[in-house]
Amino acid sequence: MSRLVIVVEKASDWGSYYPSDNVVTAMDYLREPVGGEERTHVVNLCRSYKYLGTGYYVSLLGEARGHRVIPSVRTINDLRKRALYGLDVEDLNQKLANFLPAGGRDTTDLGILVYFGETSYPALKDLARQVFELFPCPLLRIEFERERVWRISAIKPIGLHTLDDPQEDAFAQSLDAFSKKLWRKPRARRQYRYDLAMLVDPEEAMPPSDRKALKSFIAAGKEIGIEVDPIGKNDYTRLAEYDGLFIRETTALDHHTYRFAHKAEREGMVVIDDPTSILRCTNKIYLHDLLRSRKLAVPRTEILYKDDPRQLKELPERLGLPMVLKIPDGSFSRGVVKVDSVEALEKAAAELFQSTALVIAQEFLYTEYDWRVGVLNHEALYACQYFMSRGHWQIYNHGAKGSAKSGGFKTLPVREAPAEVIKLALKATQPIGDGLYGVDIKQTKDRVVVIEVNDNPSVDAGVEDAYLGEDLYRRIMEEFLRRMQRKRLGVA
Known part of the structure; x- marks a missing residue:
């Protein structure tokens, strides 16, 4: 242990x-x-x-x-660089208003103690945790000041010798909880050569892997000497005890998944999805520019700017109708709208611009199915055809009653997929990295184009593994093993 x-x-x-x-x-x-x-x-x-x-x-x-x-x-x-934390903190005014005692509304400065990311003030628990994630330090004092709005004025490490009796008790409880996370169980796990953290969210409505697939990853790791340990977003401080991180939760830049990836990379761990891949894939506008700069085939595309109404008027002539509007960071077909008229275009754009300054517009290409090619370390793993949801133009129909509905699928051996589809998928991942990706491609009678590259592709039991079976999970775990072995040997 x-x-x-x-x-x-x-x-x-x-x-x-x-x-x-x-x-x-x-x-x-x-x-x-x-x-x-x-x-x-x-x-x-x-x-x-x-x-x-x-x-x-x-x-x-x-x-x-x-x-x-x-x-x-x-x-x-x-912690010596004030510029890292001398910024307005979202919702800080409301949080501090809840924290202040009655009659204390005129307060212009105050501070709290944070012990291993914990504080005794419930209204500021989330803030304390976020500060600890940015600055992992056993004992911190966060100081606030208010001029027009509340802001963090200082984050200071403090000494154990400065605490009074109640503070010593609070520190002891937090240290005990922190150490239990490190010691969480006797390490029968030392029978394994490597430890891999797998970040999951059991409550996620549309996770990248279902429960059966997660169990298959765990079993595949065990076969080759890797203990795969599912962790959650509250296990941030435990990351350092692992050799690698495998993210099986939908990623986003403004999300704990990116913080986990970034911390793991800083710790020298093997990481899939790595933070660079998350950055390059999760924003469709960034990804479009990246693919276009490599002269890869993509649908005809325009970037719409919130403050340029003239551009919106010219759009039907440039892309034709119908067309598709997308928010930059949507996933699983969310934040994607098809418009068939100028009126629908104006309405949809106005709604999307409420949450983003830029919107991506693309020509509409109808196909019965989209290709999804799974790529790991520049090699194709699987090829799937995802069919459109019944009576809908997308794979996922989020407007369906109840939960989102999806179309059928067909999984093929890579060798049976069209050569031009596989070739384009491999080219699309080259400028992104050597991680695990899902490349979405549309194939019409005369064109093959990249729709997007997913840094966190779906791997569900009975779908992506329909041809390879358990070998799919084993191949992914073997890549982790190869990389962790190279890390341990100090090979770049």
Whole structure:
């Protein structure tokens, strides 16, 4: 199991708590490395993290020894840069209004303590967690000030020795909860060579993998020595204990999935979806420019600007009717509208512009089905035909009563799919990366065009695996194994 080492600057700083073999002084830690071959987590509780001070060196040398240290040197450096947090915080006024005691509306500055992302003030719990995710540090004081609106004025690490009795109790509870996450169970899992976190959301309405597929990923990993551990969005602080991260939750840039990917990459983990792929795929306008710059075939497309009504009037002549309007970051056919008239175009554009400054417009290409080619590390894994939902022009019909309805599918061996479809799919992923992608392609009588590239493609039991079966999951896990082995060997 992981070993936890708590480093204090002076032994007296731990005086209010029970003695523990896990607690060492900073000088003892610096003079004599601890942890051995075990995976070691270090909680650095030094009084100060000033540059080249004792606390700074605890984190610096801990990282050099391969220990997982909180706070990291990067966090220590980031906390000195006020520009990183001197910004208005969305909804902060309302949250602080709920937090302030009666009669305290004239307050212009205040602060809260945060222990491992937890605070004793319910109205600010989400904010405390978000700050901890940005600056993972055991003890933080967040200070606020109000001029016209509330804003964070400072985020400061504080020393354990500064806490009073109630604060010491709150810190002890948070440390206990934090350490239990690190020690969450005895590691029978050491029989496995590698540990892979699989980020999932059991409550997601349309997840990229259903429960049966997730179980198949876990079973495939087990066969080759990888323990695949499902985690959720509240397990952000646990990421460092894994060798890799596999995101099986719909991704977005303004979402915890991107924060997880970014943190995992910073920790040197193998990541699919990596943050660069999320960036390049989740925004359709960015993706369109990327594909067009590589001279790949795409539908005729125009980017619409909210403040340019003349462009909207000229659009039917340029793209014809019907046409399709899309918000930049929609998924599973959401945020996509087909318009058949000028009036419908104006109405749909006005509605979409309420949530985005730019809208993508494309010519409408009718096909009975779309191709989806699964690509991993520049090799095609599977080829599916996704048929349009009955009586609808899209694969998913979100206007159906009850839940969204989808059309049928047909999964083929890659060798039986049209060569031009597979070739275009592989070309489309080249400028994006070497991860796992789903390339959506339309094939008409005279054209083959890329609709989009998905960084988080669907892998559902009985659909994408209909031809390869369990071998599909094994091939994906084998790619994780290959990459984790190279990481461990220090091979780029």
